[in-house]
Amino acid sequence: MAVFTPVSPAEAADWLRQYDLGELVSIEGIGSGIENSNFFFNTTSADNGGRFVLTIFENLEPAQLPFYLEFMAALAARGVAVPRPIPDRTGAILQSIKGKPCCLATRLKGEFELDPQPEHCRQLGRTIAQMHAGGLAYQEARPQLMQPNLRGLDWQQAMLPKVAEWLPADLADLLRDELAVQAGHQSGAQYASLPRGPVHADIFRNNVLFDGTRAAPHLGGVFDFYFAGVDSFIFDLAVAVNDWAIDLDSGAIDAARADALIAAYAAERPFTDAERAAWPLALRAGALRFWVSRLYDFYRPREAETLTPHDPTHFERILRLRRAGPGCALP
Ligand SMILES: Nc1ncnc2c1ncn2[C@@H]1O[C@H](COP(=O)(O)OP(=O)(O)OP(=O)(O)O)[C@@H](O)[C@H]1O
Numbered sequence: 001m002a003v004f005t006p007v008s009p010a011e012a013a014d015w016l017r018q019y020d021l022g023e024l025v026s027i028e029g030i031g032s033g034i035e036n037s038n039f040f041f042n043t044t045s046a047d048n049g050g051r052f053v054l055t056i057f058e059n060l061e062p063a064q065l066p067f068y069l070e071f072m073a074a075l076a077a078r079g080v081a082v083p084r085p086i087p088d089r090t091g092a093i094l095q096s097i098k099g100k101p102c103c104l105a106t107r108l109k110g111e112f113e114l115d116p117q118p119e120h121c122r123q124l125g126r127t128i129a130q131m132h133a134g135g136l137a138y139q140e141a142r143p144q145l146m147q148p149n150l151r152g153l154d155w156q157q158a159m160l161p162k163v164a165e166w167l168p169a170d171l172a173d174l175l176r177d178e179l180a181v182q183a184g185h186q187s188g189a190q191y192a193s194l195p196r197g198p199v200h201a202d203i204f205r206n207n208v209l210f211d212g213t214r215a216a217p218h219l220g221g222v223f224d225f226y227f228a229g230v231d232s233f234i235f236d237l238a239v240a241v242n243d244w245a246i247d248l249d250s251g252a253i254d255a256a257r258a259d260a261l262i263a264a265y266a267a268e269r270p271f272t273d274a275e276r277a278a279w280p281l282a283l284r285a286g287a288l289r290f291w292v293s294r295l296y297d298f299y300r301p302r303e304a305e306t307l308t309p310h311d312p313t314h315f316e317r318i319l320r321l322r323r324a325g326p327g328c329a330l331p
Pocket residue numbers: 030032033034035036037038053083105106107108109206223224226
């Protein structure tokens with residue numbers, strides 16, 4: 001369903017000769033993606049047990065790709081649990097197949113954890129902090145590659161006229177008001193002082209794999225870096241808390257999971273006073289970002305559909321709750 005560019009085993013075997021990864025064993029399209037075409041790609045290589053994922057970029061601008069791929073490569077090189085892009089025989093990690101840009105990266109181990117417990121959140125919090133430390137090192141090493149969060153406030157404000165016309169007046173007012181509050185906050189000195197760097201910005205339950213057992217889980221890795229960009233670290237953390245540490249029906253923060261995630265992060269990198277003060281607005285910014293993108297996906301005209309849009313009311317509910325009170329604090 002979601003493989004937009006088919007690749008036959010013969011095409012894959014031929015293409016693989018550009019890599020030092022042995023022979024093709026199998027290639028299998030992955031059905032779940034909506035942005036890119038993904039394939040499980042098995043070879044005779046000893047590297048990562050011969051288990052890789054081929055991603056063909058269907059929509060992303062080629063100029064944006066080095067930022068995402070080098071970010072993953074920089075984190076993987078530090079031992080952070082993310083896919084490691086594989087260089088071809090010339091050393092390039094951005095390749096092409098059937099006229100489209102693509103990348104081969106290691107396949108992570110594990111499954112989605114759609115009912116996370118505090119232990120999952122603890123491991124995730126530690127990994128997010130490691131991703132932020134690795135992001136800072138990446139930014140320092142490759143400043144010319146840095147890219148802002150392309151779904152940040154500028155983009156959200158540009159979406160307002162596209163979605164407001166569809167919304168009842170009270171929802172359009174809520175959207176306008178929150179955008180104005182965030183614009184005021186983001187133009188101030190406190191926001192400017194927040195630690196920032198390249199962040200994933202989309203750490204949801206369906207972008208992380210766990211293996212091990214439910215009682216003794218082990219985080220296999222975080223993937224899908226294609227909404228990454230430079231933003232505040234607490235924004236990235238707030239996006240994760242708003243998905244991993246909530247009751248999905250109500251959107252309310254689950255204290256045990258939120259505390260586990262945040263404390264594990266803080267053990268790697270203590271928060272600043274500015275971050276503690278700005279945290280309630282970061283949680284709101286995280287909810288706003290996905291409310292806007294879901295509204296846009298819901299209302300925009302689409303071609304014959306491959307995509308069931310995510311429910312925008314979920315993040316409207318979360319935004320209303322976080323406006324009433326953050327539900328958790330940074331230590
Ligand atoms: N490195 C990886 N290791 C293991 N599985 C992976 C890896 N990369 C992708 N996958 C699998 O492929 C699926 C689709 O990948 P991904 O979520 O990146 O695609 P996408 O098109 O960006 O999707 P979406 O935008 O819907 O999240 C994932 O749900 C996961 O099952």
